[in-house]
Amino acid sequence: MASLRRVAVATSSTAIRLFSFVFLRWIPGHLFGPIVFTSLAVYLSSLFSLLSGDETTQRESKKNQKSSARLSKDLGANQPRDSALKTLLTGLPSRRSRLWTWTTGLINVVLALLTLDFLVRGLVAYPSNDVSFSRIGFVSPTTANLLFREPDSSQLPVVVSYQEVTTISPEKWIREGTVYKLENETDFTATVTLKNLKPSTHYRYSLSNNKSGTFTTSARPGSPEANRLSFVTSSCLKPNFPYNILSHPLRVPGIEQLTEAIGKLPALLRPAFMLFLGDFVYIDVPFRFGSSVSHYRSEYRRIYSSPSWNAKSEAGSAIDLPWIHTLDDHEIENDWSKGNKTAPYPAAADPFIHYHVSANPPVPAASFAHPDDVTYFSFVNGPASFFMLDTRTYRSEPAKEDSTILGYAQLQSLLAYLSTPEPAGVYWKIIASSVPFTKNWHVGTTDTWGGFLNERRTVFEAMWRAERELGARIILLSGDRHEFAATRFPDPALGLTSDELQPNTAGFGLHEFSVGPLSMFYLPIRTYRQTDPEDVSVKYAPDGNSKFGLIDIADDVEDDPTAPEHVPVRSSVLTYSLYVDGEVVWKYRLSVPHFKNTKSHFKPGNVVEDKLVTESWGVVVKTTIGRIEELAHFVVEKATDLYDAAIVLYQGM
Template identity: 80%
Template structure:
């Protein structure tokens, strides 16, 4: 029978290998790292004890020439025959060979060291206090927000200048301003707005501390160029994941791959900006080291210290792509729903404001709150109008009758925005949310809009009304889930038959495209499925560590009703969503808005005449929907779903019982 020490050694060795794999290649979160290191400590202790007990493999002859009853050869032969494979697989010491013993121990030691390296190297060796950088945020036809950080006082004052990129660098630069003071109150950051720019023009900027970059202003409203817009969207990034010991600890492969993809696109199709939908930093992954302002600031500095920003392509360095940001939970705390006063939110908000809000678009025209206290934004670029939601700062506890994900002021601002007509030439309202609108994700549903269904219904009713009355189309963009899911939400007034509400079909309705991560883990299980006819699944793609969507809007002539015997060609504004997974286009989807207000209505059948918007259309699909492992992944997803259901029910039962007991005590 195996001794207790050998059982402990075998179990601790298995724990090291299993949880190190999960931690370094699958989910880099708590508590996997500490489990690996604790298991390694236990393994070393038991291994040392076992080695001290084991007889040497080549015993020396006894002194005085005394003969032993058995030869050394016979002694070895009588020992259990530990194979090399058994030793390498179990981590147990071999009674026959110290070489295999030290080899299997070395495997565990390397895994523990890699875990420790992933946990600490970026944090301790790269505090990044001295990082200096510059980037462009929101760009309009005549302005551009330039954010920079300069902690070295010897470089002050910082003079900001710009010029058209078509000119030679030696020609006159236009001075925009001078920053004389930078201090710790803003973590040595400053935002300068470059003004009096020309629409659709390529510029370069220069700072006196040797930071430079380029950008292109957006098109003048009403101009021919304003009929086209391309931008990229994603969410969630973590340096050096999946872990690679040879990588720089701050390398972000997703940024490099995105830069490479953009560089291969035709100039006309290159994105104007990145709409990044939250989890730019992971304060609690792989391990939370603190909750102070300095801890949160250091995480932002680490991302901006990444060598991946220097990745270049035909489109230029990665840092030259303008980024605009929404906030999500890992920039605060996982599944945050405790408002903007409870710790650690105030500490988390500090760097988000300095590094992102300061360079973001303006607040909505009707924010229903003081602009200085608003973290939701609105802007127009070409044929699209945008509203960037903050679904973390103002939310309350989910899954309650009066739960709010937006808060009163933001909800009123969004409803006002939805029902306000757009200027001529703007055919799309694009709503950006850090968490998905759909409740089709069956695990963690309450952290999404699925935990705020009453408010979601209020918002959807306003969206359906806007589509019917304003001659525009509404698109929902989201992130957070580390998976891709396309969902449509048909207006009940359309009266669609069951055929038009089947899962995995293109068709009518509000459309949501939820994508992530830009560079992070994904779960190789299936957690998304349609359960009713409110949220109709269009496409689901869970796999891939690097996922992003490129959205292109342009004018074209399309058939507004492909099901009709004679489709009607109509001049339309066409939106094409291209899903990229690990650098390749795997799925494309097209939606359109007839430019002539009544064209879609005239072309649609009578039972759909209430909608002037044609159905969506799959343009390309390279995703494999069935493979040998799909059934297993679906089963694991169902098990996880059921486990969450039991936990929720148990928690509710406990709270109900404890509440009744407390009530009884109070009455007595």
């Protein structure tokens, strides 16, 4: 019995240290917290039992010398070598020093308390009911959507004004409107559209509750300024992760790194907006504390209460950057695929609509649904048009013959968008999806477009046709995976050779850039790889707690891809820069010639810069672990299928 207590102490101590490290520094999985707390209970009870001894055993030891010797051995009396290192590493008590014993026990208690702190300090200490903030959402050449929250009724009415920022003398303030009433129905938020603005102009706005900020309107279509556009994109953020006890529990390091990186850019490259592709909040990570409207709203309020929004650079703060949003699963529930009527979706949609949809771009002109029921968006900015998909609200169960990720109305709207020619000067159609199009990820594949391959094929065929017939180049942007991957999907009509379809090569095809997280855990194992010529891998970069992409589109001069000799032509050139932990590590370039007779002969993409290590012993180990995880998922899926088949067979007997 005594030896079992020693095993219990050592095992539970190891579990506390291992799982608390994983939980706080690697991945905040919802199972790890309970494991740590359960292990602590086992550890403390076993430790005290081991130190005090069993009373029954002590009485028997007086009558039985053999039992007494066994007890002494259990307590460590017969162990001549008892080092501090052994005690501190194993959690076992020391016979030589009570200090070492209590120190090793204290280590485990502190680790459990840190786990508890990460779980509840932000939730309990920062309900953020009184948070007041303002931000800019979608900006057009003549309008800007201004969202603000003000729960303090003494600040009402809120007067909204703006002025043009000039270097000569301040322009007069223009009053846009007055908000007299803010209610709990919208969680005390309101959206005001600033109108009659000038294109490509820097503005300052001011609210009577002392909130203010700046923004720049987009370029007038057809103007020289409309030839250029820069913006950033990412997904997924969680405050104070990796965990730091010295940090504010609502601090978001990725926002601070984004702010610093943007501040280092020359003015010409500074982004016009952030295209955020889902998981702005994590309602169920590390643990779901409720599914009511109030719980979902509180998560949004906490993010907007983060001190990281106050971080400054030469380009200003991140809150001054216009943010536009798509929806993903952790704003509802992990791997959500149950539509927009099933709980908890209605509760989750409430704050998403008030905090994000209300300030987002307009819905597509051909939405095939009532505008009030649409959560997908479309807009044009400079040389690019955008379609922001909602891949959660309308999806059905994946991996079925008739599975849909978009729903009928959204699919028809996307197909109409793809088949519509763009106005002069617009060379890019950019499709934003919260989940990746590629099926090259081999864990969690069905939660992505890989679980909806029939619909994906329909969409791809429309995209290939648009590139051939309209001359617009299609770019796919996505998030969700906490990793970066660039993938291309070659049009079968191109008839590419096997060499042109090899893994890890630049080349022809639709291009997808999937990036995340902006501030969250990353997966230290490799689960992305090419398995067929449909999805050709270009680059894979899983490491880094903060990742985002900077997309810059500008006019440049390139060689005509159809000419036998070097003939310079003007082209619209897109450069994708991958930032990992605040530094540029990879760049990729694509282009579209301005004249239309080369519309079916786009130049292949090419790598401009690559600082990423692709081969090392660490990569080999992580790839091997990823394959083991793939195998485990495969075994579990097959076992589940066999079980379901057996149940059906039994019920039919």
